[in-house]
Amino acid sequence: MASLDFAQANIKQAQHHASPLVPRLPSTTSGDFDTANTPEVRKYLRTYGLTPPAVESFEVQAKRCLNLLALKPTPIEKYQYLTHLRATNVHLFYRLLSENIKELTPLIYTPTVGEACVRWSEIYTQPEGLYLSYTDKGNLHTILQNWPHNVEISVVTDGSRILGLGDLGVNGMGIPVGKLALYTACAGIRPTATLPLQLDLGTNNKALWEDPLYMGSRVPKISPEEERDFLDELMAALTEKWPGIVIQFEDFKNPFPALERYRDTYTCFNDDVQGTGAVIVGGFINAVRHSGVPAKGHRAIFLGAGSAGVGVAKQIVEYFMKEGLTEDEARKKFWFVDSNGLVTSDRGDKLADHKVYFARDDNEGKQIQSLGRLIDYVKPTILMGLSTIGGAFNRDILQRMAALNDRPIIFPLSNPSSKSECTFEEAIKYTEGRALFASGSPFPSLDFGGKNLTPGQGNNMYVFPGIGLGAILSKAVSVTQDMIYASAESLSTALNPQEVADGWLYPDIRRIREVSVTVTRGVIRAAQDNGVDRELAIRNLTDGQLDEYIRARMYNPFNERENVEDEVAQLVATASGLSQETNGHATNGVRAAAHL
């Protein structure tokens, strides 16, 4: 069959259909089939008869879902069930998620999302986002027209560094899908306002080329110059189509060029560099308080000198400077280790640009390879893991840290759990319960020394939802470094008195929506201070008023049914008035008039 170009396709479609086809993506339109809908609502939505007759309470719906979930034997099957639920009843999915955030997050996000990405092409069943290939260059704006909703935020990846799992090509789509589900669950961004975006720019993972089920292009990854030109077109197209859009870059192997190029021109940020930096600083501020050692007295070894490691260290430098250190004093508190050993300026290899700032020049010619020897040399108070090397903080390493410190700060941050540099249990066991601990992926609580200990989870989900919502609500023209830092500071203040008394580094994840309000407020205030906000009406609100403003704009899956019920009641009241003021639901109004 001869292929059509995009312009011809549009003409052909117009000839065949009275109105252009509007694709309806299951994952964002399925609220119509909520079994909680009343008969009136079902008539209004023209779904009457398409669901079983009972009108169900959330308690009944949740019971069925949790029973079904319990029947699924493996995490990936639970992930698939939850994906199916989102596709068939989006509001119920978010009700269930918000009521069970601690239990369900590991199933829709790290660690299970790691397996989902590895097996994406094998388990693919339905569209959940937008895919753009390098061969689509020149047509990106046209393809964006296929997306059926008004977008406020997009998470975009090229799949080249998915968690600590390497280059997964288009199988990386699980990450934008998962992160955007958290934007909705944690910060109440409407599901229809989110766009998961997977770029198909080739892959250097040869195993994917060989995989008959792989759903991306079997070509090598394009060059950095080609990627820059492609991203230039993409950023312009996204912003032209949705002028207020916030764009979050995620899991790019080399995220620095795009961040530098677009951070002042578009409303965008990179979560691996900036979000990670912020969430770790948020917990780190509390860890420093608990350590009993003032900021000046700390020394940090970072295993892993990639985008996340450097992003975290740069923001800790900012924190140290606020605590009174000079920039040079702060910078010298870090010793980075990459796959070639201690990062020094005289190591003999060409350091990647992002490592140069932290390269040691006081090593007197010594090049240290072993982490154990480096610990003896540096005598660190802090050990951070962003290396993707599971188990790298072994018993010997942890015992060395315990011997040096009363309260060693141990943050194994690589994801998913299999890549974590140590488990919570190991950190507690080998430091006799003294470690101040946070990991990237979740670990269970445990009993030690007569106490029940809960691990901190220094995962970006504490900050990126608030950064995104803050940028959307303030209508920020760009996401400034002060907005990112404000998210960290706000997070560090979001613990309640009990959490502080229990020595926690992060708030209870079950309070994430409230935490996100605090983070969002901090981000909005920083946008206002920097003068990058365009929503001038909220500048004069008090903090309390601003919190209310934020809460009122958060999607609440429990209110969705009432919202539709209100619409139906209004419609019935105005009888054949067919008031078109019903918030853009004019087509529903027409449907309802015909069937009530």
Ligand SMILES: NC(=O)c1ccc[n+]([C@@H]2O[C@H](COP(=O)([O-])OP(=O)(O)OC[C@H]3O[C@@H](n4cnc5c(N)ncnc54)[C@H](O)[C@@H]3O)[C@@H](O)[C@H]2O)c1
């Ligand atoms: N808050 C979080 O939970 C969070 C946020 C972002 C990233 N991460 C995790 O951090 C990890 C790293 O992410 P990134 O973006 O920096 O990746 P990256 O690929 O940019 O960096 C990985 C770094 O690890 C180093 N490394 C590899 N093997 C090593 C070895 N044997 N010894 C020492 N260093 C070694 C590499 O040289 C590189 O510097 C990933 O697992 C990611 O999932 C966690």
Ligand SMILES: O=C(O)C[C@H](O)C(=O)O
């Ligand atoms: O996605 C996460 O869980 C954190 C982070 O963005 C990562 O890449 O590991």
Ligand SMILES: [Mg+2]
């Ligand atoms: Mg990431």
